[in-house]
Amino acid sequence: MKILHLTWEYPPRIVGGLARHVYYLSKELAKLGNEVYVITLEFPNVFLDEYKDNLRIHRVKVELASYDFLTWCYAFNHFFEKKIATVISDIDVIHAHDWLVAISAINAKYFLKKPLIATIHSLEIGRVGSLSNPLSIVIDNIEWWLTYEAKFVITTSNFMKNQLIEHFRLPPDKIFVISNGIDEDEFKLEINKEEIKSSLGFSKENKLIGFVGRITEQKGVRYFIQAIPHILNYHKDARFIIIGDGWQIDEMKDLAKKLNVEWATKFRGYVRDEELKKILKSLDVIVIPSIYEPFGIIALEAMVSGVPIVASNVGGLAEVIEDGIDGLKVPPKDPLAIARAVNKYFEDEVFRNKIIYNARNKSKLFSWSKIAEKTLEVYYKLKDV
Amino acid sequence: MYRELSIHEKILMFLNSMGAIQANKAMSFNDLINAINEDTRIMEKALLELMNEGYIKKENGRFYITEKGIIRLMRSFS
Numbered sequence: 001m002k003i004l005h006l007t008w009e010y011p012p013r014i015v016g017g018l019a020r021h022v023y024y025l026s027k028e029l030a031k032l033g034n035e036v037y038v039i040t041l042e043f044p045n046v047f048l049d050e051y052k053d054n055l056r057i058h059r060v061k062v063e064l065a066s067y068d069f070l071t072w073c074y075a076f077n078h079f080f081e082k083k084i085a086t087v088i089s090d091i092d093v094i095h096a097h098d099w100l101v102a103i104s105a106i107n108a109k110y111f112l113k114k115p116l117i118a119t120i121h122s123l124e125i126g127r128v129g130s131l132s133n134p135l136s137i138v139i140d141n142i143e144w145w146l147t148y149e150a151k152f153v154i155t156t157s158n159f160m161k162n163q164l165i166e167h168f169r170l171p172p173d174k175i176f177v178i179s180n181g182i183d184e185d186e187f188k189l190e191i192n193k194e195e196i197k198s199s200l201g202f203s204k205e206n207k208l209i210g211f212v213g214r215i216t217e218q219k220g221v222r223y224f225i226q227a228i229p230h231i232l233n234y235h236k237d238a239r240f241i242i243i244g245d246g247w248q249i250d251e252m253k254d255l256a257k258k259l260n261v262e263w264a265t266k267f268r269g270y271v272r273d274e275e276l277k278k279i280l281k282s283l284d285v286i287v288i289p290s291i292y293e294p295f296g297i298i299a300l301e302a303m304v305s306g307v308p309i310v311a312s313n314v315g316g317l318a319e320v321i322e323d324g325i326d327g328l329k330v331p332p333k334d335p336l337a338i339a340r341a342v343n344k345y346f347e348d349e350v351f352r353n354k355i356i357y358n359a360r361n362k363s364k365l366f367s368w369s370k371i372a373e374k375t376l377e378v379y380y381k382l383k384d385v
Numbered sequence: 386m387y388r389e390l391s392i393h394e395k396i397l398m399f400l401n402s403m404g405a406i407q408a409n410k411a412m413s414f415n416d417l418i419n420a421i422n423e424d425t426r427i428m429e430k431a432l433l434e435l436m437n438e439g440y441i442k443k444e445n446g447r448f449y450i451t452e453k454g455i456i457r458l459m460r461s462f463s
């Protein structure tokens with residue numbers, strides 16, 4: 001099968017889970033013998049075109065200045081279309097990832113006269129909470145338009161499927177749930193936990209509790225920070241690390257200061273993948289306090305790294321984690337519940353080890369090869385329609 | 386949850402939208418002032434902070450967004 005993926009992010013342009021999703025999916029689909037094209041955006045110091053066996057990556061230069069984000073999106077979609085017209089002569093399916101590529105994907109559907117599939121990784125209404133500004137309303141409209149034009153819609157959790165049905169009134173049989181995945185081998189690194197803790201400025205005796213993600217309201221990092229005093233009350237040797245970047249970072253630093261926990265808390269900012277894997281493995285507990293989470297790939301990364309999870313009982317996280325079996329779930333926006341769950345891991349070593357063991361086994365269900373096979377099944381359904 | 390973009394985000398957004406992602410496409414201080422319409426001292430402070438954080442670089446007196454800056458900016462929209 002000849003498959004065209006359209007995505008605004010692809011490694012090393014890693015904005016969120018989407019880049020990893022398309023990277024592994026395209027790689028696995030190519031391994032299965034399909035001819036896979038990925039059209040994505042340029043990134044500084046990276047080759048524009050890459051070929052590996054059946055996989056062809058084309059990074060597009062945006063050769064037109066724009067004044068704002070939306071105009072820039074329209075501009076880069078125009079250059080995507082130019083690239084499609086230049087490199088794609090024959091294709092069986094067009095697969096678009098999220099609203100950012102909707103314009104070029106829908107145009108490609110009509111000029112190539114081929115079916116369009118869209119994966120919706122998240123929705124604007126979930127990311128911003130409410131559609132209260134003009135940009136969000138436009139994005140929401142484009143999201144709807146993409147799902148309307150697509151023959152099938154793929155999403156990563158039942159939570160997202162329900163949101164698509166409720167918000168866009170999509171027929172349920174048009175939507176397929178295929179989860180995100182994890183490449184276990186990439187996390188098989190030998191690390192010296194003590195050395196990493198010390199390189200981060202902590203001592204080996206410190207219990208290290210971390211947050212990994214964008215510093216935005218959606219990720220709920222404020223509830224993690226609010227939990228810190230309650231954890232320190234019981235575990236004076238606990239220390240906290242916040243890894244990630246985002247527009248709320250200054251506000252969160254101020255919050256840590258206000259709660260008088262900045263001495264125990266490090267903001268590490270954005271770190272590259274290789275370093276992130278090492279830091280992740282050195283954590284004693286990870287907290288995922290999201291208030292909206294379509295899937296939560298970080299949960300799988302923690303599971304495979306042997307780090308016990310405390311996660312909000314929302315979205316995809318609620319589906320991936322079984323409370324008390326392979327993680328601990330807490331109500332969203334509840335710092336006390338977060339603190340209690342973290343403390344439980346430190347007070348019951350047997351429980352902690354059981355969770356780590358079960359979580360490692362659970363993560364095996366999420367291999368990218370299985371996800372590629374399921375995606376291929378959706379492509380083949382196009383022939384039945 | 387509507388929020389105004391901060392001056393830092395406005396700078397990153399402008400550099401990205403204008404294609405200033407490499408030294409040969411960098412923008413001048415005046416380009417930024419004209420586009421963002423901000424007080425000179427506030428702009429200087431914001432540019433310095435962005436440079437210190439590694440989100441932008443300055444070469445020959447002109448500014449462009451780095452890989453780290455692009456990712457920081459894009460995270461507001463995905």
